[in-house]
Amino acid sequence: MKIFYTLFLLALLSSISHAFVNDFCVANLNGPDGPSGYECKAPNTVTVDDFVFSGFVAGNTSGIFNAAITPAFVSQLPGVNGLGLSVARLDLAKGGFVPLHSHTASSEILIMVKGEITAGFITPAAAYQKTLKPGDIMVFPQGLLHFQVNSGKGKATAYLAFSNPSPGAQLLDLLLFGNNLPSQLIAQTTLLDYAQVKKLKARFGGRG
Amino acid sequence: MKIFYTLFLLALLSSISHAFVNDFCVANLNGPDGPSGYECKAPNTVTVDDFVFSGFVAGNTSGIFNAAITPAFVSQLPGVNGLGLSVARLDLAKGGFVPLHSHTASSEILIMVKGEITAGFITPAAAYQKTLKPGDIMVFPQGLLHFQVNSGKGKATAYLAFSNPSPGAQLLDLLLFGNNLPSQLIAQTTLLDYAQVKKLKARFGGRG
Amino acid sequence: MKIFYTLFLLALLSSISHAFVNDFCVANLNGPDGPSGYECKAPNTVTVDDFVFSGFVAGNTSGIFNAAITPAFVSQLPGVNGLGLSVARLDLAKGGFVPLHSHTASSEILIMVKGEITAGFITPAAAYQKTLKPGDIMVFPQGLLHFQVNSGKGKATAYLAFSNPSPGAQLLDLLLFGNNLPSQLIAQTTLLDYAQVKKLKARFGGRG
Amino acid sequence: MKIFYTLFLLALLSSISHAFVNDFCVANLNGPDGPSGYECKAPNTVTVDDFVFSGFVAGNTSGIFNAAITPAFVSQLPGVNGLGLSVARLDLAKGGFVPLHSHTASSEILIMVKGEITAGFITPAAAYQKTLKPGDIMVFPQGLLHFQVNSGKGKATAYLAFSNPSPGAQLLDLLLFGNNLPSQLIAQTTLLDYAQVKKLKARFGGRG
């Protein structure tokens, strides 16, 4: 009896391709990507582990910014391919912060988990800043420069949600001082003092 | 003279790629797909038959639901690749019906052709139901659970239009009772009686 | 008991706006429209009739083209607002045809219902033409110039699906000969003979 | 000096509208919405509090499912309007669960915070299920039916990210048993026993 119904359902769906019975496109990370994401893995090779990431834990906050980002983007979680969504974990040691940065094609929501973070974003017209504690969330609209500073007395942790499966991160200092453009050009187009540029180029690895 | 103009036009367009002179992307069904659809077939291999499907006829309605769906999705009609559109034919024998189902990323319009169908869709706030005859059409918005029941005295036929070249079909019974999740888990998360779950799992081929 | 559960569910959803419990945006046809469609009607004023259109019947084919189009676009079927989908019915008397035309932001699928139609579309590289009978469907990709001619011995009927709730129709003759641009300008930019332009302007109501 | 530069910058930007200097569209919740979201608040009335929500705390889990959802959707957080992103908090008491449901136009990522949750989603081809603990995240692709069950020995908490500022929630039981469709019709289109339908209609407030 059971077999009868199963066969019947298969018959009902018989002229329907694999695209019909799967409603996701798990990234084939070994293949090329395109403007809308990676190619889809063959559905019969997809497992639940393509939709689960188990390394969403605190990163090492002992570096210069005392900050760690643990991403769960398409590279870590291939099931988000094409879905316009990803997340990350942010850990800040005491005094830690994420310097000014933006995401080229992604908005971001920060969910406070622990400690206290002062966060904000800047538009040409105004700056929007708030000190956040557990129970607070804050949204940073797409493409705007924003920062997060541990303003509390201990560690701080937050979760970040992004409207892009691979949101990128344009860290301002890395952009300005980590490249090989002539320091004079950077000074001119930022209006920073030449000495300031040279000092930070030395720190962020830029040449020129 | 004719050759002169032809050559001139080629010259006018001479630096322009094949992408310039073709405005479609017929699916290469042998290649991988991605979040926006299949890769394009080489334009010089495209024929009119990539845009025509000739099997759009009544399916066999002798099964349990006395229903047949004849799809013309990207698998049958590769010319719809990337166009956000496809169609299907629905035939219902007397007493036939399409059980509750949804399409994850597609709206649907039903065009009544013959007979009488009572159709509806359900939101958390309300159910919208109507008995339809030839001359009537009905739209089922994206992602909402809907059904179609032959409420007439003979056969019924309708055409379906979808806003997706590969609209998928989440047939509720197949989701609930065709899988291998534990029956206890299904009972818990549906609030159905355990015995009811077991009974329908037997019918739809689910184990567990 | 029933009341208990109902109240509970309301509580579960209590902080959730009306936007949460409705998953459609029925057009308020009395309001303004915008790039993505009309504003939404207040959900509590929506009825099933916003999703149903009952005038999907043969139009009058006694005019010059012996053709009639019965649209079910957002104006007739406000429930399609924002859904990227609409349909129309095409009736052709013997000898009837739809002259060359395009849709600016919509693809189209034609479903043959009755009779015989020879249809085709044209790109700069090639023309794609087919004679269609019941059981055949054909897709016309977005923006391409296409035509439908009754090539049979009697009436012909087809249903049309569009990937736009308000697909527009750029009827070539109406564009070329129904406006007030100087006939000389039309002749120049089409390379048609001036006399031909004047003749058709007289027919399609253009001045100049 | 400072004034000079400020004036200069204003001059540089002088012919530029308010749309130029603001890169967000905070929802005017008092106005109508449309297919792409709410109208924008006048930029000069926007404050940081449009981008912050401070009620992101545990809800009351003493109801039938022992579950609480605290949304931060466009209604609570108007700054997410048009950004394709929102979040919610899920609290499950011991034994609590979120019954099977889907979101019509949104994917979801679950971030485990505390306790243990067994979660899964179902496609016509397979079910994908996993038991999650802190450090795990799981993605549920758009439109698919999914569930979350507290499978641990105490409370469980998770954060949810959505790819839609107003993701809706199609709770299966509410759809099936909370409406006024005839019980016979529900039984037919679900294949559930009539008695089962009547029993659950009593529980979920449906009539008919």
Place this chain on the structure above:
Amino acid sequence: MKIFYTLFLLALLSSISHAFVNDFCVANLNGPDGPSGYECKAPNTVTVDDFVFSGFVAGNTSGIFNAAITPAFVSQLPGVNGLGLSVARLDLAKGGFVPLHSHTASSEILIMVKGEITAGFITPAAAYQKTLKPGDIMVFPQGLLHFQVNSGKGKATAYLAFSNPSPGAQLLDLLLFGNNLPSQLIAQTTLLDYAQVKKLKARFGGRG
């Protein structure tokens, strides 16, 4: 010191794929394309020349229309892949013009550089025409038939911007008279005289 910071930054970003640190998708013109564009070149093979095109100069205007189009579409400028943008240069000798044409999935803005051009577009409801001189720009909305005529006493030059990296060009004469559809069919579906069709087919290389 510098090395320390560089290493630190790499550590901060260490779990992040190449997709994270590149925010573009330069076309791999040797690979297949899909509905959203070409596959991305490997980021380490991208150079500044993928974003620069140096052949944006006047074309040869000695042909029948005395017109030349120099495109900078994805084929010439692979850096625009997936970005929804491209440009072209238009040169018209005295008396030159671009015949009526449309772009299937692109709007266009014309920037006058030199001389005088009379341009316009046509909808079923009205024609919109203007004589443009340097300092003027004009937009032609997506999919609408439009023309550009040198109405001055010397050469004319304009730049064109498109909302598509590969905007196509549906040149009306080439569509109507460059194909192999029977002249009788063209005459019928355009309402042009048969002799007119034959005359222009001879000119544009069409057969049939």
Place this chain on the structure above:
Amino acid sequence: MKIFYTLFLLALLSSISHAFVNDFCVANLNGPDGPSGYECKAPNTVTVDDFVFSGFVAGNTSGIFNAAITPAFVSQLPGVNGLGLSVARLDLAKGGFVPLHSHTASSEILIMVKGEITAGFITPAAAYQKTLKPGDIMVFPQGLLHFQVNSGKGKATAYLAFSNPSPGAQLLDLLLFGNNLPSQLIAQTTLLDYAQVKKLKARFGGRG
């Protein structure tokens, strides 16, 4: 005769709304905007001047950057509403430049018209820089920080095309030094020296 055909065409189109016969959405700049743009002006109030902008001329380059931007965005050219396209003119006096900036939701193509400009954009992985002369164009992908410097011996002029009708401009100095965030916070999150921040705040009008 002419009247007959005109009436016939009106009859053919008789059940079709105004949305059917207009394929654009000119911005009503007096109304509210939303996530996809402004509401549409009533079609019968649209004139050709909604699609033409006649102030596309050199701006005043006598200010601090010796730069002038003349935008033709939706505010100046309401016909681009909803079309994903706009343009601007850039004039640089000798020594002039556009400081580092980005556009949150727009790519940009620069067309060199006169003089010499050294332009570039920066990603976390590399900087892409080129000296451009007439005949050259360069694309700056969405959201990336970029600059344009007059590197020639005289004036320089370029036209800019954007993939957004209202592309915004995030001028880095204005963001960093034109706001009221505490200078200490800016110094911390940029790693700039406090004195440098204070110096530039004085110049760009920021307080704090």
